[in-house]
Amino acid sequence: MITAIISPYSFKGSILKLNDTINYAKEIKAKSLFLCDENFHATVAFIELCKKNKIKPIVGYRYKDKVFYAKNTNELYQLFEAYNSNNFENLNLEYIPSEEIYFAYYLPNQRYLYEIFSEFLEVKPVEKGVLKKIYCDLDVDEYKLSSNQTLPKAPENFLDLKVSNDEYERLKKEIQLVKEKDFVDYIYTIYEIVRTAENLKIKVGPGRGSAVGSLLAYKLGITKINPLKFDLMFERFLNPGRKDLPDIDLDIEDERRKELIEHLRRKFKFVYHISTFSNVGKKTLKKLAAQFKISSQKLEYLLNLPTHKSIHAAGIIISTEKINVPVKENVIEWDMNSLQKLGYIKFDILGLRTLTILSELEKKFGNVPEHDKKSYNLISKGYTTGIFQLDSFIGKRVSRLIKPDNINELSIVLSLNRPGPLNASIDKQYAEAKWKNKKILELDQLRETKGVLIYQEQIMKIAMELANLSAEESDLLRKAVAKKDKNLMEKLMNKFEKELSKKLSDNTVKEIIDVIKEFSEYAFNKSHAVAYAHITYYLSYFKTNFPKEFYKTLLKFDTSKKENVIFELQALGFNIRLPNINRINEKEKEFVIPLTLISGINEKIEIQIFQNGPYESFESFVEKNPELNFSIVESLIKVGAFDDLADSRRKLLEKLKEIRSGVNSQLLKISSKLFGKKIEYNYKPEQLWERCDMEHSILGFSITKPVKDFKNYLSPYAIAFSRNQKLATHIITKGGYATDGISTFKINAPDNTYTIINERKPKLINGLKKINYILNYIYSHKDIEKGNLYESVTFKRNGKKIKILKSRPLIDDYDIIIEEGT
Numbered sequence: 001m002i003t004a005i006i007s008p009y010s011f012k013g014s015i016l017k018l019n020d021t022i023n024y025a026k027e028i029k030a031k032s033l034f035l036c037d038e039n040f041h042a043t044v045a046f047i048e049l050c051k052k053n054k055i056k057p058i059v060g061y062r063y064k065d066k067v068f069y070a071k072n073t074n075e076l077y078q079l080f081e082a083y084n085s086n087n088f089e090n091l092n093l094e095y096i097p098s099e100e101i102y103f104a105y106y107l108p109n110q111r112y113l114y115e116i117f118s119e120f121l122e123v124k125p126v127e128k129g130v131l132k133k134i135y136c137d138l139d140v141d142e143y144k145l146s147s148n149q150t151l152p153k154a155p156e157n158f159l160d161l162k163v164s165n166d167e168y169e170r171l172k173k174e175i176q177l178v179k180e181k182d183f184v185d186y187i188y189t190i191y192e193i194v195r196t197a198e199n200l201k202i203k204v205g206p207g208r209g210s211a212v213g214s215l216l217a218y219k220l221g222i223t224k225i226n227p228l229k230f231d232l233m234f235e236r237f238l239n240p241g242r243k244d245l246p247d248i249d250l251d252i253e254d255e256r257r258k259e260l261i262e263h264l265r266r267k268f269k270f271v272y273h274i275s276t277f278s279n280v281g282k283k284t285l286k287k288l289a290a291q292f293k294i295s296s297q298k299l300e301y302l303l304n305l306p307t308h309k310s311i312h313a314a315g316i317i318i319s320t321e322k323i324n325v326p327v328k329e330n331v332i333e334w335d336m337n338s339l340q341k342l343g344y345i346k347f348d349i350l351g352l353r354t355l356t357i358l359s360e361l362e363k364k365f366g367n368v369p370e371h372d373k374k375s376y377n378l379i380s381k382g383y384t385t386g387i388f389q390l391d392s393f394i395g396k397r398v399s400r401l402i403k404p405d406n407i408n409e410l411s412i413v414l415s416l417n418r419p420g421p422l423n424a425s426i427d428k429q430y431a432e433a434k435w436k437n438k439k440i441l442e443l444d445q446l447r448e449t450k451g452v453l454i455y456q457e458q459i460m461k462i463a464m465e466l467a468n469l470s471a472e473e474s475d476l477l478r479k480a481v482a483k484k485d486k487n488l489m490e491k492l493m494n495k496f497e498k499e500l501s502k503k504l505s506d507n508t509v510k511e512i513i514d515v516i517k518e519f520s521e522y523a524f525n526k527s528h529a530v531a532y533a534h535i536t537y538y539l540s541y542f543k544t545n546f547p548k549e550f551y552k553t554l555l556k557f558d559t560s561k562k563e564n565v566i567f568e569l570q571a572l573g574f575n576i577r578l579p580n581i582n583r584i585n586e587k588e589k590e591f592v593i594p595l596t597l598i599s600g601i602n603e604k605i606e607i608q609i610f611q612n613g614p615y616e617s618f619e620s621f622v623e624k625n626p627e628l629n630f631s632i633v634e635s636l637i638k639v640g641a642f643d644d645l646a647d648s649r650r651k652l653l654e655k656l657k658e659i660r661s662g663v664n665s666q667l668l669k670i671s672s673k674l675f676g677k678k679i680e681y682n683y684k685p686e687q688l689w690e691r692c693d694m695e696h697s698i699l700g701f702s703i704t705k706p707v708k709d710f711k712n713y714l715s716p717y718a719i720a721f722s723r724n725q726k727l728a729t730h731i732i733t734k735g736g737y738a739t740d741g742i743s744t745f746k747i748n749a750p751d752n753t754y755t756i757i758n759e760r761k762p763k764l765i766n767g768l769k770k771i772n773y774i775l776n777y778i779y780s781h782k783d784i785e786k787g788n789l790y791e792s793v794t795f796k797r798n799g800k801k802i803k804i805l806k807s808r809p810l811i812d813d814y815d816i817i818i819e820e821g822t
Helices: 018-027 043-052 073-085 111-120 165-180 184-199 209-213 215-219 254-268 282-292 296-302 336-341 353-365 373-380 393-402 407-416 419-423 426-436 444-449 456-465 471-483 486-501 506-522 526-545 547-557 562-571 603-612 618-624 630-638 649-661 672-676 688-699 717-723
Strands: 002-005 032-035 056-063 066-069 095-097 101-104 250-253 270-279 306-319 331-335 346-352 575-577 590-592 728-734 737-739 744-746 753-757 763-766 770-775 784-786 791-797 800-805 807-809 814-819
Touching: 018 032, 018 043, 032 043, 043 056, 043 331, 043 336, 056 073, 111 282, 111 296, 165 184, 165 215, 184 215, 184 250, 184 254, 184 346, 209 215, 209 526, 250 254, 250 353, 254 270, 254 306, 254 346, 254 353, 270 336, 282 296, 306 331, 306 336, 331 336, 336 346, 346 353, 353 526, 353 547, 373 393, 373 407, 373 526, 393 407, 393 426, 393 717, 407 419, 407 426, 407 526, 419 426, 419 506, 444 456, 456 471, 456 506, 456 526, 471 486, 471 506, 486 506, 526 547, 547 562, 562 575, 562 717, 618 649, 630 649, 630 688, 649 688, 688 737, 717 728, 770 807, 791 807
Parallel strands: 002 032, 002 101, 032 056, 250 346, 270 331, 575 590, 770 791
Antiparallel strands: 056 066, 066 095, 270 306, 306 346, 728 737, 728 753, 737 744, 753 763, 770 814, 784 807, 791 800
């Protein structure tokens, strides 16, 4: 009987990892292996590993009661074609009846792991599936898979571009290298993708990655950042030593990515998505261990086994001619690595929600001016909710520390806002250099970053300009130091040090080498940072100048940070109003929560509700909206959308029950006769904290204050929350909710007044206390802002203590002192 292996990529419970299976085959001196999945996910890796280990690979496909197999490359392509068209009836290939094949799913002594994994995948394990003897002596030639992808052909005049005098030499060099590398058609394809998107008025990002350093990409309109203006390096993108294609990745608005790909398919004919696979991770392993009451160690073999296929978030394959790959529903069965090994060129088009939001705002308000000081001020205060790359709590802290005031410095903030630089305190080093002129290295190549090594390109510039290394050597040095490749680093560093010593003192050479070795692994791609900083700035501009429209657009496309939005609006002085079934004309500093934040209400339903209004009573609302789901109306009541029409939400909920009892439970279909009889309800209005509870159950936050007319003499809670800052707030609690007179939040504390220190584990102190923030350092007067009556800041200057009343810090390194006499 012939032996065939089923790989884990069949998702049939197999745990035959390819490497281990091939090693086992070598141990028992098997000369060939027969792969027989019901897909082709594992084909490329299987063939490659078999060849590497001098085992003959045989690829088959099981269809009903037959197993077809390919005797050569051409037949393998025929097998792909039959699979793609799901037409095996006319396939003229040799086959073996299924009953004559023994299908293996696991290695010896792995039955229990196989059964556990099968149960996890919800498939029934086979009775016999252990791989012992291997017999598959089929006459098969060597498979030679390769790419037959055909890119669109660039016109002869494609690179005939108009240039100014200062662009000529740079562009000439770039075009020459692109032609030498035979990359013209690749760049033309990217150009056509961008042009197609822009013709459809689909927002394309300003650029991504090292491609932003290419003047050619800028002149073609692929990127929107002039590399000459920002001193960006082409060599980081492409240099004579680079043999592979440089990545030119594109960002577009996520809502229209599918639309763009459909148009590209019409344009180029063959456009496919790429497969990607989810694997068993450590969390899954722990769950399995708990489920089967077995230690995680005994299940470790299951780590990294594939569990299901999905579609790569960005990558697509484009070809003007048909390609020899297995495809289902326009998705190639292979992953990115398999395709690249065969020579296929992928194109990354990533959908960004940020660009969807930006596109909406630009349609309403037009383009953004080059420099808006107020927009940088908002970032510098840490109000970065919804701001690209900076809306994390850590991003807010870095923004407050650095206080960027131009696009170059915003690029630096984005580069520093990563775990590596933050763990190495490079953000603080830069702040010291900026505000106190404490520079680490006085080099021209580090001037823009105040002597702090932040960008990868700075390493390359030091190597090229001071050590006379070639562009290729400089790029290799950057990679070697970042990846800690000792062999390559030692070879290049010796030359680097020798050349530096010809121009600089021994101390300076040592300083440069120490800095590069210490910080290069944290260095970031400047071209990428500059491009993304523009998106960050654009969003900050709209947020600063059109705040209400910004937040509404943000909430339209992203409700995941709705609580953050509400607190930040309050921190910026906006009065938040609950949703309302009647359209409200907002005042300048008012923000009405949109109905779309309620589950079940989309933009279409919200428009319908407003068009059916205005409403004079709850009954009139129900009459005019008979098709609304019961749960939606219940949610509207709980969030206070009827508060202007009724004094008790509880009373309205009771009315709703009465209405529901006589109709279909799914839909509110009410005849007007029902309201002909007046029903009296003797319910008292619910307490304020009960309203908080109702709102929180629907929205995830509360707007109603549990206690009226409360005055806070410390920092507003909304400021502490929005900026992720350890500040003190005076609050009063009632029924599990707290307020400072502006905001409301849930709290686990008895009813009382407190001073709360807002940190990861909030600290509660009974009563109102005076707070003094003792700064451990201060960079400038911008590190302090106006505070409340019982807040003060103390810091040292020239050895003297200075205390400023009614103030609070903008930075984070300080101690909180509770003063007596409150």
